[in-house]
Amino acid sequence: MTDTPGNKYQRKITLFTGSAFHFFHDGIADGLAVFLPLWQTSFGLSLTHVGLLVTCFEGATGFFQIPAGFLGERFGERALLVLGTLVTAISFMCLGFVEGLTALVCLLLVGGLGAAVQHPLASSMVSKVYNANGRRMALGTYNFSGDIGKFLFPALAAVALSQIGWRPVCAGLGLFGCMLTVTLFLILRHARIGEIYLSEKNQKAASKTNGWGIVNKGAFATLSVIGIVDTAVRVGLITFGPFLFIQKGLQAESVGFALSLLFIGGAVGKFMCGALAERVGIIATVVITEGITGFGILLLTILTFPYIYFFLPVLGAALNGTSSVLYGTVADFVSPHRVARAFGLFYTFVIAAAAVAPPITGMVSEILGLDNSIRLIGWIALSTLPMAFVLARQTVKRSKENQNI
Numbered sequence: 001m002t003d004t005p006g007n008k009y010q011r012k013i014t015l016f017t018g019s020a021f022h023f024f025h026d027g028i029a030d031g032l033a034v035f036l037p038l039w040q041t042s043f044g045l046s047l048t049h050v051g052l053l054v055t056c057f058e059g060a061t062g063f064f065q066i067p068a069g070f071l072g073e074r075f076g077e078r079a080l081l082v083l084g085t086l087v088t089a090i091s092f093m094c095l096g097f098v099e100g101l102t103a104l105v106c107l108l109l110v111g112g113l114g115a116a117v118q119h120p121l122a123s124s125m126v127s128k129v130y131n132a133n134g135r136r137m138a139l140g141t142y143n144f145s146g147d148i149g150k151f152l153f154p155a156l157a158a159v160a161l162s163q164i165g166w167r168p169v170c171a172g173l174g175l176f177g178c179m180l181t182v183t184l185f186l187i188l189r190h191a192r193i194g195e196i197y198l199s200e201k202n203q204k205a206a207s208k209t210n211g212w213g214i215v216n217k218g219a220f221a222t223l224s225v226i227g228i229v230d231t232a233v234r235v236g237l238i239t240f241g242p243f244l245f246i247q248k249g250l251q252a253e254s255v256g257f258a259l260s261l262l263f264i265g266g267a268v269g270k271f272m273c274g275a276l277a278e279r280v281g282i283i284a285t286v287v288i289t290e291g292i293t294g295f296g297i298l299l300l301t302i303l304t305f306p307y308i309y310f311f312l313p314v315l316g317a318a319l320n321g322t323s324s325v326l327y328g329t330v331a332d333f334v335s336p337h338r339v340a341r342a343f344g345l346f347y348t349f350v351i352a353a354a355a356v357a358p359p360i361t362g363m364v365s366e367i368l369g370l371d372n373s374i375r376l377i378g379w380i381a382l383s384t385l386p387m388a389f390v391l392a393r394q395t396v397k398r399s400k401e402n403q404n405i
Contacts, residue, residue, distance in 0.1 A: 009191070010129050010191070010193060011129045011130060011138070013187065013188075013191045013193055014125055014126055014128075014129045014193050015126055015129075015138055015141060015142065016187075017125075017184050017187055017188055017193065018122040018123075018125050018126045018142055019141065019142050019144075019145030019146075020145070020180065020184055021081055021085060021118050021122045021184065022118060022119075022122055022142055022143070022145045022146040022149070023145045023146060023148055023149040024085065024089075024149060024176075024177050024180055024181075025085070025088065025115050025118040025119075025146070025149070026146030026147065026149045026150050027146075027148075027149025027150055027152060027153035027173075028088060028092060028111070028115070028149075028153065028173065028177070029057065029058075029061075029115060030149075030150040030153070030154070030238060030259075030263065031150075031153035031154050031157055031173070032053075032054060032057060033154070033238050033239060033241075033242055033255075033259055034153075034154045034157045034158065034161070034242075034255060034256040034259060035157075035166050035169075035170070036050050036053065036054075036239065036242065037242055037243065037246065037252045037255060038161070038166045038252065039053065039104070039166075041252075042166075043101045043104070045101075046362070046366065047240070047243065047362040047365050047366055047370075048359055048362040048363050048366060049362075050239070050358070050362060051239060051240075051357075051358030051359035051360070051361060051362030051363075052358070052359045052362075053104070053105070053108060053358075054235070054239050054354075054355070054358040054359075055355045055356070055358055055359050056105050056108040056109050056112065057108045057109070057111060057112040057115070058112060058235065058351055058354040058355035058358075059109075059112065059352075059355035059356075060108075060109045060110070060111075060112030060113045060115075060116070061112040061113070061115045061116045061351050061354075061355075062116070062347070062348055062350075062351030062352040062354065062355050063113075063116070063348075064113050064116030064117075065116055065119070065120055065344045065345070065347040065348040065351060066341070066344040066345055066348050067116075067344075068080060068084070068116050068117045068120050068121060068344055069120040069121070069124070069341040069342070069343060069344025069345070070341055070344070072117075072120065072121045072124060072344075073341060077121040077122070077124060077125045078185070078188045078189070078193065080117045080121055081117055081118065081121050081122060081125075081184075081188075082181055082184070082185045082188075083114075083117070084113075084114040084115065084116065084117030084118065085114065085115075085117070085118065085177060085180075085181045085184075086114070086177075086178060086181050087110060087111070087113065087114030088111045088112075088114035088115045088177065089114075089173075089174045089175075089176075089177025089178045089180075089181060090174060090178065091107045091108075091110045091111035091114065091174070092107075092111060092170050092171070092173050092174030092177065093170070093171050093174030093175055093178070094107050094174070095107050095111075095167075095170040095171070095174070096167040096168055096169075096170040096171025096172075096174070097167070097171070098167075116351075119343065119347045119351075120341075120343040120344040120347050122142065123139065123142070123327060123330075123343045123347075124343050125193070126138055126139060126142050127139065127331045127343075137275065137278060139324070139327055139331075140270060140271060140273070140275065140277075140324050141271065143270040143271075143323065143324040143327055144267055144270045144271040144324070146270075147263055147264075147266045147267030147268075147269075147270050147320055148267050150263035150266060150267070150320075151260050151263035151264040151266070151267055152260075153173065154255075154256040154257075154259040154260045154263060155256060155257065155260035157169050157173075157256050158253065158254065158255070158256025158257045158259075158260065159256075160172070161253050161256065162253055213334050213335035213338025213341070213342055214333060214334055214335075214338075214342060215333060215334065215335060216332075216333040216394070216395070218394040219333050219391060219394040219395050220330075220333045220334070220342075220346075222387060222390050222391040222394055223326060223329060223330065223333070223346075223391060224346055224349045224350075225387060226286065226322075226326060226384050226387050226388065226391065227323070227326045227346065227349060227350040227353075228349050228350055228352075228353040229353070229380060229381070229383060229384050229387075230290070230322045230323060230326065230350075230381070230384060231323070231350040231351070231353040231354050231357075232353040232354070232356070232357035232380070233293065233297075233319075233357075233377050233380055233381040234319055234320065234323070234354075235353070235354040235357050235358060236357040236358065236360075236361040236377045237297060237319065237374070237377055238259070238262075239357075239358045239361065239362075240358075240361055240362070240365060240370065240373065240374065241258075241259070241262070241300075241374075242255040242258070242259065243365075243370060244300070244301070244370055244371070244374055245258050245305075245308070247370060247371075248304060248305055248308070249305060250305060258308070258309070258312060261309060261312040261313050261316070262312045262313070262315065262316040262319070263316060263320075264313060264316065265312060265313030265314060265315065265316025265317040265319075265320075266316040266317060266319060266320030266321070267316075267320070268313070268317055269289070269316060269317030269318060269319070269320050269321035269324070270320050270321055270323070270324035271324075272317070272321065273285055273289060273317075273321035273322070273324045273325050276288075277324075277325045277329075282325050282329050282391075283388050283389070283391060283392040283395075285321070285322075285325050286322055286325055286326075286384065286388040286391075287385055287388050288318075289317075289318045289319075289321040289322040289325070290318075290322055290381055290382065290384045290385055290388070291318075291382070291385060292314070292315070292317075292318035293315070293318045293319050293322070293378075293381045294378050294379065294380075294381035294382035294385075295378070295382070296311070296314065296315040296318060296319075296378075297315070297374060297375070297377055297378030297381060298375055298378040298379075299311070300315065300374065300378075301371050301374050301375055301378075322384075323350075327346075330342060330343060330346050331343075361373055361377065364376065
């Protein structure tokens with residue numbers, strides 16, 4: 001497959017397979033939240049230790065983002081996507097047989113390393129076959145598929161956990177991942193998608209693009225900071241929201257159902273926000289979603305069940321909607337020959353935030369109390385509103401400079 005926009009068949013297959021990889025990886029990553037209260041009981045963990053478990057997975061994922069982007073440029077997206085997904089799937093199969101905390105930590109680290117390939121390489125693969133007009137909508141669809149995984153995995157896990165223990169549920173998720181990966185590999189190989197092939201013209205163009213290929217450094221930096229805050233807020237709430245729900249009287253086995261409501265709202269939000277950004281612009285969309293997120297999290301600490309059930313889909317739509325806009329905008333500030341490594345850099349920032357946020361939130365929760373730490377997350381979300389206007393100025397300034405050249 002070339003690095004220029006593809007034909008209709010390539011676009012369909014690429015979007016389908018990229019979305020399928022996203023479906024599995026996001027389902028696994030956010031599905032961890034379902035198991036955290038059960039692991040806390042099984043291994044006698046504090047809230048800080050629970051946060052560190054998430055750090056193991058997310059930290060390993062963030063650490064390997066940039067190498068994954070560079071390796072994708074050298075060897076093609078397909079090989080690394082398949083290998084990384086298999087590593088993550090097998091690690092989850094092994095979680096079903098883990099006996100001690102050390103083994104649990106090691107498997108989460110290995111699974112996180114495997115998961116690192118998905119975001120930069122699948123995003124790059126989709127971006128390459130769509131031109132600027134359709135790219136944001138395509139990436140919005142790609143992000144939507146990830147939220148379908150976030151909804152289905154916790155929901156199915158909640159049903160399974162009501163009948164069997166967490167060990168067979170983990171093993172089952174890993175087995176499903178192995179079968180899905182083999183299927184996607186066969187589809188990609190048949191369609192010859194995700195391979196390295198550059199024409200002589202594109203080889204010369206790529207060789208002239210030095211470094212990260214970022215053409216608007218100010219806007220890219222601001223976009224990254226917004227992504228960092230947005231991700232820290234989202235992961236912090238997803239990690240400790242279940243403990244807030246339990247504190248409000250929800251049974252631990254029913255946490256998956258509450259999270260599934262949050263995630264199904266997120267799935268709808270990512271799909272709608274991708275389309276909304278095309279219509280009203282990325283700045284207005286970010287302001288809307290982050291405003292709802294911040295004030296919604298503050299409201300969540302006040303509401304009680306069953307009212308929380310009705311509110312969670314609304315909060316989820318805003319909570320996950322911003323990322324759809326941010327991810328779809330990265331390629332706007334990057335040379336097309338350096339998309340994979342730029343996505344790797346961007347995802348390093350946001351996933352590092354996902355790794356650091358849980359233990360910090362856990363420590364704050366033990367000092368200030370769970371309710372106050374959740375409120376703090378809401379106020380942090382609102383800090384992105386002035387950043388959105390900074391991004392608007394940087395984008396307009398760059399556009400004027402390009403017109404004057």
